[in-house]
Amino acid sequence: MCAHLGGNFSKLWAASAVSNLGDGVTMAAGPLLVASITTAPAAVAGAAFAQQLPWLLFALVSGAFVDRLDRRRLIVAVNLCRGLALAVLAFAVVLSAVSVPVVYVVFFLLGTGETLVDTAAGALLPAIVPASGLARANARLYATFTIGNQFVAKPLGAWLFGVSAAAPFGFDAVTFLLAALLVARIRVAPAPAPARSSLREEVAEGLRWLWRHRLLRTLAMSMGIGNVAFGAAFAVFVLYCRARLGLSAVGFGFLLTAFAVGGLVGTALVERLTRLVGASVLLRVGLFVEAATHAVLGFTTSGLVASAVLVGFGAHAMVWGITVVSLRQRVVPAHLLGRVGGVYSLLDLGGAALGTLLGGLLASMWGLAAPLRCAAAVMLVVALLAWRPLRGAATREAVAGSGVPGRP
Structure with a gap:
C-alpha cells in the first residue's frame, strides 16, 4: 500500500x-x-x-x-x-x-x-x-x-x-x-550540523522565519484562534449532549465515534480533493465549514443533526490538518522544520487549553450553547480575514513541491 x-x-x-x-x-x-x-x-x-x-x-x-x-x-x-x-x-x-x-x-x-x-x-x-x-x-x-x-x-x-x-x-x-x-532501522543521510547559537536565539530564528512567511503565518494564526474556538465549543460538550440534545452516555459516545468516522473519510479523500479543487480552496472553504459546524451545533437540539455535522467536521479536520502539515513540510527549510513545527504545536495545544477555560466561563454565564455560538462568530471572522492570504496556497505548494525553497 x-x-x-x-x-x-x-x-x-x-x-x-x-x-x-x-x-x-x-x-x-x-x-x-x-x-x-x-x-x-x-x-x-x-x-x-x-x-x-x-x-x-x-x-x-x-x-x-x-x-x-x-x-x-x-x-x-x-x-x-x-x-x-x-x-x-x-x-x-x-x-x-x-x-x-x-x-x-x-x-x-x-x-x-x-x-x-x-x-x-x-x-x-x-x-x-x-x-x-x-x-x-x-x-x-x-x-x-x-x-x-x-x-x-x-x-x-x-x-x-x-x-x-x-x-x-x-x-x-x-x-x-x-x-x-x-x-x-530507518536509513537516511545525516543532515549537515547547523551552526550552534543559544537556544533563545534558535527559537527566535524559527519565530522570525514563520512571522515573515505570510501564508504559513496566516495558517498558524488561523489554527491558533481556531483551536481557542474549538476548545471553548467542546469544553462542556458532554453536558451539552445530555441537557440540550437529550442523549445518554451511549449517545455521547456515538457522537465521538461519528467524529472519528469523519476523520477516516477525510484521510481517504484528501488527495482526491486536492487534485480536484486545489489546496487553496480546501483551506479557505475549510474555515467556513468550521464556522458552520459551530453554528449548527449551537442552534440544533437534534442528536441526528449533530452526528451528521460531526462526521463532516471530522472529515474537514483531517483534510485541513493533512493539507497544512504537508504544505509546511514542503515550504519550511529542513533546518527549521523542528522550530516551526514547535510553534504550530504550541498554538494548537495552547489554544485548545485557553479555549477550554473560556468555554467553561461562557457556558456558566450564558448557557451550554453559548460557547458554540461564540465559536461560530469567531471562526466566521477568521475565515473572512484569511480568505485573501490563503488564496496563494496552491501556488506556493506547487513551488515548494518543485524543489524551490520557500521564502518569506
Missing part, C-alpha cells in the same frame, strides 16, 4: 501505528488507575493535565532541539526512555507502590517525550518521502492514528486494565520498544 513511498516510510509508519496504539491504551487506562487510588475529580483530571503541560512548557524548546540533533536517533532514544518510564509505572502498580504523584510524574515525562518525538517525526518525514508523496504519507499516518488510537486502543486499554491494573502500562512500554527498534 505504501511501497512507492519507500521502505523508510514503511518503518516510520509501522512505528507510528504501534506507538499510537500504546498511547491510546495508556490514555484509557490512566484515568482508571488514578480513579482506583482516589475519587477526587480534580486528581483524576490532573493526570491528563500532567501529560498536556509539557506542550505548553517545552514545545518551542523541543523544536529547537529537534533542529539541533539527529532526528532519527532522537526518536529512538526518547521512545526507549518513555518505555522505561512506563515499565517503572507498571512495576509500581504490581508492587502496590503506585500513588497519584507517581502517576503524575510518569505522565509528565511521557508528555515531555511526546513534544520531542512528534516534532522530530514531522521534521524527519520530508527526508524519507519525496515532496510529491507528503500528502499521501501524512494521510496514512493520520488514518493510522484515528484507527489505532481512537477506535482500537480505548476499549483495549479498558479491557487490559480489567485483566490487570499493570497490564496496559506494560503493554505500552513494549510498544515504545518496538517503535524504537523500527525507527532505528
